Amino acid sequence: KAGVTQTPRYLIKTRGQQVTLSCSPISGHRSVSWYQQTPGQGLQFLFEYFSETQRNKGNFPGRFSGRQFSNSRSEMNVSTLELGDSALYLCASSSGDSKNIQYFGAGTRLSVL
């Protein structure tokens, strides 16, 4: 089985632009979660989607949004980029079984100049 795939791996944007990141979960997984990782704040939960519905949301401004498609692929969007949005964005998928394990992708490194 293929793992969690995130594209692109690297992205450079300027302040004020918007960006869309993509995540393809492991086949059969219906839950996709997004995390932001920075040296200062560590790993912070952004949101989780399950069967196209947002099930939980972290404490981030409304500039951060996401969606999930019927094939479970997910996208997250950040509008009006700020320098502080520079981070590694990680996506994780889960099958929803009793083991409750989340499998992570390799992340998208976003640099905002």
Place this chain on the structure above:
Amino acid sequence: AQTVTQSQPEMSVQEAETVTLSCTYDTSESDYYLFWYKQPPSRQMILVIRQEAYKQQNATENRFSVNFQKAAKSFSLKISDSQLGDAAMYFCAYRGRMDSSYKLIFGSGTRLLVRP
């Protein structure tokens, strides 16, 4: 709110030796899951080991084992026979069993260095 604390920013171990990484957490829930994830320079988070709070027995996975002390809210990771490939950031994570989502709460991480 639940919190996870890793008090060791960096640890060092000689190859083939044993090292223990510490993790404490705070929660008012009685049932939950605890995880240790490894993040090598490739950035991909890899699950090392998982513990269910209602299980008294400490989880083990080959050279990795945990010391789960529920009353003390402590969840340490022991790596035996350390290998160069064990060098990475290690994150402790928590998830409430009754959570309707799969949100993980992470600690700040411990960087493990392995000396040859």
